[in-house]
Amino acid sequence: MEILDLPVQSRDKLGSAHSRRFRRAGRIPCVLYGRGQDTVSLDTSADGFANVQSQHAAVVRLELDGKAQTALIRAVQWDPFGDFVQHIDFVRVEMEDEVKLSIPVHFTGTPAGAVAGGVTQAVRTDVEVFARVDSIPSEILLDIEALEIGDTIYVEDVEYPDNVRPASLPRDLIVHVVEPKKIEEETEEELEEGEGAAPEGDPDAKSDSDSDS
Amino acid sequence: MSLMPKRLKWRKPHRGRIKGNATRGNTVAYGDYGLQSLEAGWITAAQIEAARVTATRALAGTGRLYIRIFPHKPVTATPEETRMGTGKGDISYYAAVIRPGTVLFEIGGAEELVAKKALNRMSHKLPLGTKMLRRREAR
The missing domain is CATH 2.40.240.10 (Ribosomal Protein L25; Chain P)
Structure with missing residues (x-):
């Protein structure tokens, strides 16, 4: 950089x-x-x-x-x-110091799992690393083209440049491809059911009907 | 179902005043794009629900929607044709108190055009001026 x-x-x-x-x-x-x-x-x-x-x-x-x-x-x-x-x-x-900082993660390619109908979820958009000042990368590029549905990339799976090591936990998730979520449209009855439920109020307070009389 | 608090400490709180800009919850934290309020005001639970439904339809199964606000505040209303002096009205609806700068909704994992379309449609369901935000990168 x-x-x-x-x-x-x-x-x-x-x-x-x-x-x-x-x-x-x-x-x-x-x-x-x-x-x-x-x-x-x-x-x-x-x-x-x-x-x-x-x-x-x-x-x-x-x-x-x-x-x-x-x-x-x-x-x-x-x-x-x-x-x-x-x-x-x-x-x-100084140039030889090791510092802790976040590096943005960018993804290249469309996962095979996404082509097959899966959904790509990027859980982390940056990775915390320890890096020497003269070797700080501007970004970490991840090729995700080979990911099938159910595949994941963890912090430990990333190839880091020289003088750069991860500071996050090795099993921290970066990206995975998951099954698509089915859209559930709520029916009118379900909506009406929700209207009746009132939140639990102050037990000592008088009810509304008392004050209106 | 509209959002509402599980329990309330006080049934009929004062309306209050909204002063200053949002000092928290003013950045895109979970998704890639966000809808940020430019004005102060209340957003009712029904408006949040309307925005959620329109976003779900616009996203069409792709991406994920994050709702960053919650209607904590009960708002009372006096029924129509009520004479003076019958006391304070019943709770009519719940609202989220919004300061300028609050990020209201976020969308992650969707294409930019799809996310923009969804956020634009959501903004039409809201009573406040909004703008679209992009997640700020680590550097």
């Missing part, structure tokens, strides 16, 4: 009010910590970070006051509508 450069500035204005002002000006408040060194508050441009995200980068080279620092993107906070990045956590790393 290519390591992208991300220019950052140190930030001395802290707190939610200042952070809001940064966001309004097209900047994203960030923080850098790790390796026993002091925590530093930073900010970066929203456009620059959007470029990093579009390339699915896990590690960036932060350019701070003329010095370069390799950092892992540990956490990204989004606004409630998922449109804008609110805050980023960076962790200092």
